[in-house]
Amino acid sequence: MVTPSAPHVYLQDIANWDGKEITLKGWLYNKRSSGKIRFVMLRDGTGVIQCVGSIKDIGDEGFAAIDSMSQESSLTIRGTVRADERAPGGFELIMSHVECVATALDEFPISPKEHGTAFLMDNRHLWLRSKRQVAIMRIRHCIVKAIRDFFDENGFTLFDPPIFTNAACEGTSTLFETDYFGEPAYLSQSGQLYGECGAMALGRIYTFGPTFRAEKSKTRRHLTEFWMIEPEVAYMDMWGAAELAEDMICFVVRRVLETRAEELKVIERDAAILEKIQKPFPRISYTDAIEVLKKNGHEINWGDDIGGDEETTISNQYDRPVFLHHFPAELKAFYMKHDPENPKLALGFDVLAPEGKGEVVGGGQREDSYEELVARIGEHGLKVEDFSWYLDLRKYGSVPHAGFGLGLERTVAWLCGLPHVRETIPFPRMISRLKP
């Protein structure tokens, strides 16, 4: 039991308890021993600390308890906090009492040594206990919170789109089909069309939810289930949406730097690189980008899609995110508004993250003309009746409007400097990963 003089303390607050007797509750991270002394590395989810036990303080009983526990056994330790130069976190705990809560019934699969990613992914449920994964999850949470705060503080309303959808917006090949009481239903691959309904109702909204893509992509940037944030604003044009994306990204980066410096250190992410993420981001048109790519030895022509290697070439020219805008309209989705000054171009943009991290945002202005949109739906081989509700937005008081989609996992991977998105979400879903 916890005595009033030895309250339960989390390791993140340990600096406030120097010289005091406290209780720690956690798991055995590692241990070392000598004949008459025991070193216990305890983690509690907020940090790791070395606890020192000498035979005169904890007796044979304490030694026996420690010796019976293997890695990841759960335990509580009472002791006195002591600042110590030699300790990695600056503090140690001098044990006065140790109690095993539950011994690990088997050898913990993930030893303190190196492991391959396939093995770690098979043990994702346990891998999440490691210092590095804990730090990444904390930063992910920070980013989620910052995004919500940014929109909430700027007059936006959270607007949740459905996950079951009936329409095959952009062809069924990339959608997961489910049996919905005998009818086919598809897991949402974007909340945007619903977000547009919200913008017409509430003015400024953002969606924040999971989306699903059945595309058989096997790359470091793809998940089949990922989280997307999609703001949508009535009476906003393409450049307004671009500025919104810019402000949001800067706000999020600032928040991570201010509140997650420790976690960035744990994952060895150079904060100086993130300090450079400031307005304004360079803006380069698709047409100009093609010229840049040609000069850099890429075999690409106007009208071709810009692939991963090309994106890297462009983003490597800057130390901050870059806007790519005014793509050829035929490369983009049916709802994208065409440039009135050049109908071959779409009023859309992508944001490429620096360091070759690729596209983190895609957005632009939506087609607001009823006639144009009907024609566009036909051109894309889609059925007008599937989009009757969407067309109603143009029928009843259509206005210029714009928005964008931000991929959460790609953003986390970029800000954390991770090579692969699989470590950015607790349980990544990929083409060959459904378990755990």
Add this chain to the structure above:
RNA sequence: UCCGGAGUAGCUCAGCGGUAGAGCGGGUGGCUGUUAACCACUAGGUCGGGGGUUCGAAUCCCUCCUCCGGAGCCA
């Protein structure tokens, strides 16, 4: 779907025609300041599956499976 790469102890890997190996992890013992502790001993294997070549295959050939990376598509 296509193009590469890899499957050997619980994990990370070496061995690449001639007796199945190391480090870590596990177990046992030792050590009063260790830091991925150290020292000694010890247990642990259908060398991804199937077929073939050979006196002999983890090793060479064929085939299948799985995973990893990339392409396409996208956030």
